[in-house]
Amino acid sequence: MCRCLEESSGVYRLSRRRRSLCLLRCRSLIASGLPLSACSVSDWAVGSALPEWEGCNLHPALLGALSQQGFAKPTPIQRQAIPAASNSRDIVGIAETGSGKTLAYGLPILHHILTQRTTIPKERKLSALILAPTRELALQVSSHLNACLAQIESHRRGTGVDGANPPPLISAAALVGGLSAQKQRRILDRGVDILVATPGRLWDTIQDDDELAAQIRNLRFLVLDEADRMIETGHFAEMENILRLTLRETKGEVIEQDNDDEDNTSDGNNSLQTFIFSATMSKDLQRNVKKRSRPRMTKKKAPASTLDELLLRLDFRDPDPEIIDLSPQGGVVSTLVESKIECLADEKDAYLYYFLLRYPGRSLVFLSSIDGIRRMTPLLELLNLPVYPLHSQLEQRQRIKNLERFKSQPNTVLLATDIAARGLDIPSVDHVIHYQIPRTADTYVHRNGRTARASRNGFSLLLCAPDERKMVRALLTSLDRKDNEIPEIDVEHNLIDKLKTRVQLARKIDQSQHKVRKANHERKWMREAAEAMELELGSDFASDSDDEAPTMHKTKIMNSKTARLKAELQTLLAKPIYAKGVSAKYITSGSRLDIDKLMLGTANEAIVGAGGGEARQDITRVKKKVKPPVKAEQEEWGGITTTTE
Numbered sequence: 001m002c003r004c005l006e007e008s009s010g011v012y013r014l015s016r017r018r019r020s021l022c023l024l025r026c027r028s029l030i031a032s033g034l035p036l037s038a039c040s041v042s043d044w045a046v047g048s049a050l051p052e053w054e055g056c057n058l059h060p061a062l063l064g065a066l067s068q069q070g071f072a073k074p075t076p077i078q079r080q081a082i083p084a085a086s087n088s089r090d091i092v093g094i095a096e097t098g099s100g101k102t103l104a105y106g107l108p109i110l111h112h113i114l115t116q117r118t119t120i121p122k123e124r125k126l127s128a129l130i131l132a133p134t135r136e137l138a139l140q141v142s143s144h145l146n147a148c149l150a151q152i153e154s155h156r157r158g159t160g161v162d163g164a165n166p167p168p169l170i171s172a173a174a175l176v177g178g179l180s181a182q183k184q185r186r187i188l189d190r191g192v193d194i195l196v197a198t199p200g201r202l203w204d205t206i207q208d209d210d211e212l213a214a215q216i217r218n219l220r221f222l223v224l225d226e227a228d229r230m231i232e233t234g235h236f237a238e239m240e241n242i243l244r245l246t247l248r249e250t251k252g253e254v255i256e257q258d259n260d261d262e263d264n265t266s267d268g269n270n271s272l273q274t275f276i277f278s279a280t281m282s283k284d285l286q287r288n289v290k291k292r293s294r295p296r297m298t299k300k301k302a303p304a305s306t307l308d309e310l311l312l313r314l315d316f317r318d319p320d321p322e323i324i325d326l327s328p329q330g331g332v333v334s335t336l337v338e339s340k341i342e343c344l345a346d347e348k349d350a351y352l353y354y355f356l357l358r359y360p361g362r363s364l365v366f367l368s369s370i371d372g373i374r375r376m377t378p379l380l381e382l383l384n385l386p387v388y389p390l391h392s393q394l395e396q397r398q399r400i401k402n403l404e405r406f407k408s409q410p411n412t413v414l415l416a417t418d419i420a421a422r423g424l425d426i427p428s429v430d431h432v433i434h435y436q437i438p439r440t441a442d443t444y445v446h447r448n449g450r451t452a453r454a455s456r457n458g459f460s461l462l463l464c465a466p467d468e469r470k471m472v473r474a475l476l477t478s479l480d481r482k483d484n485e486i487p488e489i490d491v492e493h494n495l496i497d498k499l500k501t502r503v504q505l506a507r508k509i510d511q512s513q514h515k516v517r518k519a520n521h522e523r524k525w526m527r528e529a530a531e532a533m534e535l536e537l538g539s540d541f542a543s544d545s546d547d548e549a550p551t552m553h554k555t556k557i558m559n560s561k562t563a564r565l566k567a568e569l570q571t572l573l574a575k576p577i578y579a580k581g582v583s584a585k586y587i588t589s590g591s592r593l594d595i596d597k598l599m600l601g602t603a604n605e606a607i608v609g610a611g612g613g614e615a616r617q618d619i620t621r622v623k624k625k626v627k628p629p630v631k632a633e634q635e636e637w638g639g640i641t642t643t644t645e
């Protein structure tokens with residue numbers, strides 16, 4: 001008799017559902033000639049006592065994996081989306097940033113495959129396609145799902161079901177640009193159950209791979225994660241092409257197509273389920289999804305927005321897709337504290353530097369341009385701050401490396417464009433700083449969503465120049481909020497002048513280094529061009545002697561100027577900066593208070609006497625006057641304690 005059934009009659013009582021699961025599994029074990037004692041359903045039943053997940057009716061193996069990860073209960077979006085998905089509904093899910101949307105759509109997919117599959121398949125056909133707007137998000141979603149799968153695998157292997165290194169029961173992989181296409185090709189060739197992809201790389205791959213296109217026509221699940229962002233990043237054409245593969249063709253209905261490729265439509269696959277998830281989706285858009293039962297192009301009425309248009313290209317099989325809107329009022333997560341600093345545009349560097357020194361932690365700074373990041377990175381490096389850039393012009397490997405460094409070090413600064421605004425799950429980002437005002441309210445919400453995730457506390461800061469005030473007002477109005485709702489954070493203005501001196505010096509050094517780099521680059525380019533054209537360069541270039549080469553001479557002068565400025569900056573950086581009301585005499589007299597703080601590790605290392613307090617504490621006074629839009633109570637989930645305001 002199988003161990004599960006033995007145990008079922010003893011200490012562990014299997015429910016009827018688990019009994020039938022056990023029988024199903026045993027049957028397949030008999031078929032593959034494996035011993036019945038290997039059936040592990042009861043183990044899952046024991047290891048996964050998670051009563052809070054009961055309503056989601058998930059496969060025991062998934063419950064085991066959730067239990068291993070410490071996810072004691074579903075988040076609100078998971079609680080609503082998972083049962084709806086099990087009822088074969090199409091879902092449009094909107095819930096605050098960091099609220100567990102990935103598993104809200106991921107668990108129903110894994111559950112479906114697990115209940116269909118008891119042995120490792122000889123051939124895998126794609127069951128689910130998840131589209132994500134950025135490479136980082138696609139890689140993250142794939143590793144999120146793989147974290148669940150790894151738990152399941154380690155359990156299966158632990159019970160000795162398979163040989164030493166068997167293929168996984170379920171395989172999930174990412175297909176993104178910037179990484180080796182051959183390697184990704186090999187993974188696809190081996191067979192994948194769940195594919196997480198960015199539209200660009202996927203469309204490129206499909207064009208040379210009819211088999212993949214055929215599998216997409218027969219998908220069981222299609223997920224659009226952060227669909228609105230996919231439009232912003234200019235993936236509309238690729239998205240449209242991919243989505244066209246998932247359409248049914250029904251008699252009498254006209255589907256507008258850019259080309260006449262008959263193969264691009266399928267009249268089968270009625271079982272496709274479509275999930276769309278985002279933290280932001282306008283009410284209008286939700287109504288539009290609701291209004292139509294069959295989403296073909298209506299020629300009379302033009303769609304209101306690009307996303308609207310994209311959604312119209314989707315073929316929901318569900319005549320009435322389930323809309324789950326749990327977005328918080330005003331887009332603000334209740335554990336987030338917002339703040340701003342109003343200053344002149346050219347003072348922003350000094351205020352940013354002040355904030356980073358005053359409140360050490362993991363800070364994500366959003367800038368609106370790559371040039372801005374290129375300027376800011378060396379500046380902060382010269383000021384001895386650990387800083388990493390993240391933008392689309394970096395090589396993918398570098399992007400991943402920088403993100404990993406940011407994740408793994410507690411006091412770091414990531415300077416990023418909006419490619420980092422959506423979906424990235426870095427568990428403890430302490431501060432999000434908007435160096436420039438985001439262009440849209442949605443971007444503000446998503447950027448802020450990189451902090452205050454999974455019910456943790458978070459803090460956001462807007463650096464607002466006078467000509468940006470209007471934008472802030474417009475931004476808050478479109479979130480249905482009052483324009484004075486974001487309080488100012490207390491700034492020790494007496495420190496700003498000192499910090500400005502450091503920043504100006506760092507700027508000078510950077511400019512001087514830049515000139516040297518530029519001169520070197522030009523020399524190199526001239527040399528290479530001359531060689532290519534078999535020309536003789538003049539003595540300026542040919543000789544290494546200073547006398548004969550004015551450009552080299554200049555470089556030397558600039559180098560020594562830079563060295564001088566650097567020494568000056570080092571002297572400045574070595575001098576302590578004192579917080580308000582703290583004098584050098586007080587500190588050197590060996591104040592007990594500060595020595596205690598140092599011992600406890602609560603002293604601020606960069607600003608003497610400033611203490612190690614959190615930024616959120618320094619707006620309390622202002623908050624009494626202007627009430628921030630926080631919910632009175634926030635549900636506590638997943639074993640993570642929530643602090644209420």
Ligand SMILES: Nc1ncnc2c1ncn2[C@@H]1O[C@H](COP(=O)(O)OP(=O)(O)OP(=O)(O)O)[C@@H](O)[C@H]1O
Pocket residue numbers: 070071072073074075078095096097098099100101102103278279422423424425427449450453454637638639640
């Ligand atoms: N039930 C749960 N209990 C506890 N933690 C959970 C649970 N589900 C997910 N999480 C964790 O919550 C964090 C946020 O999840 P996720 O990235 O899916 O959020 P999201 O809603 O997609 O955010 P965004 O809108 O920013 O993309 C992750 O670290 C995830 O592991």
